[in-house]
Amino acid sequence: MRCRRELWVLILIPTFARAQEPAVKPPAFEVASVKPGQHVKTPDGYSYSSIDNPTPGNLVAINASLAECIRWAYDVKEYQLSGPDWLNSSDTTFDIKAKAPAGTPRPEIRRMLQTLLAERLKLELHRETRMLPVYYLVAVKGGPKLQQPKTDGRHGFASAGGHLEATNVTMADFADEMARDTDRPVFDKTGISGRFDLKLDYSPDRSDNPDRPSLFTALQEQLGLRLESQKGPVEVLVIDRADRVPSAN
Numbered sequence: 001m002r003c004r005r006e007l008w009v010l011i012l013i014p015t016f017a018r019a020q021e022p023a024v025k026p027p028a029f030e031v032a033s034v035k036p037g038q039h040v041k042t043p044d045g046y047s048y049s050s051i052d053n054p055t056p057g058n059l060v061a062i063n064a065s066l067a068e069c070i071r072w073a074y075d076v077k078e079y080q081l082s083g084p085d086w087l088n089s090s091d092t093t094f095d096i097k098a099k100a101p102a103g104t105p106r107p108e109i110r111r112m113l114q115t116l117l118a119e120r121l122k123l124e125l126h127r128e129t130r131m132l133p134v135y136y137l138v139a140v141k142g143g144p145k146l147q148q149p150k151t152d153g154r155h156g157f158a159s160a161g162g163h164l165e166a167t168n169v170t171m172a173d174f175a176d177e178m179a180r181d182t183d184r185p186v187f188d189k190t191g192i193s194g195r196f197d198l199k200l201d202y203s204p205d206r207s208d209n210p211d212r213p214s215l216f217t218a219l220q221e222q223l224g225l226r227l228e229s230q231k232g233p234v235e236v237l238v239i240d241r242a243d244r245v246p247s248a249n
Contacts, residue, residue: 026115029098034120034246037063037093047090057104061096073113083239092244124241134232136189137175144224146196166198181215
């Protein structure tokens with residue numbers, strides 16, 4: 001009896017490691033200068049500082065503390081920054097001039113400043129969520145006093161010296177705006193949907209107008225809203241490392 005033999009052929013197929021995709025470079029300015037601040041003072045003798053992008057594609061900081069630079073770069077409030085005291089010191093400030101392609105939008109300019117601070121001041125940070133004092137915006141008993149918007153398109157805020165006008169905004173928008181004149185975040189807890197036109201006259205902390213009510217009183221009397229003190233989760237930037245002297249331009 002003839003036996004049948006089967007021949008098995010093993011074919012080895014070479015395998016190749018997948019090439020790593022190149023890391024995406026963080027956005028950066030075309031040209032940038034970072035120098036120790038010159039401690040500019042106003043005619044009254046007060047320390048002067050500023051940071052902004054005055055024209056599209058340009059960033060200018062004058063006598064700005066590192067805390068100011070970080071807050072601008074990451075678009076956070078003062079209570080969202082945790083680090084050494086010298087971050088806010090008027091003795092350690094920076095003059096920055098940086099240029100990006102013409103027309104670069106502000107959010108991209110902020111990200112470019114993040115890159116610049118990491119490169120020139122070796123800034124390292126991480127994010128944490130902490131339970132901190134917050135305000136909840138709520139409606140008072142009897143209901144709020146809100147006006148329907150006169151326009152469906154344009155929306156935003158205009159304010160000066162304690163006079164605030166809001167056009168076609170949500171309650172969440174309004175709560176965030178209120179945080180500008182408080183020492184903590186403000187969250188909308190009114191449960192009110194839709195958009196509204198609002199007007200508010202009050203005396204902010206930076207104003208010395210004694211004839212106007214405080215923000216808390218004005219909210220209740222003029223809009224039927226109230227700021228309720230609570231504790232809530234707030235994202236915080238924690239500074240792990242930063243140099244006080246920038247590397248060479």
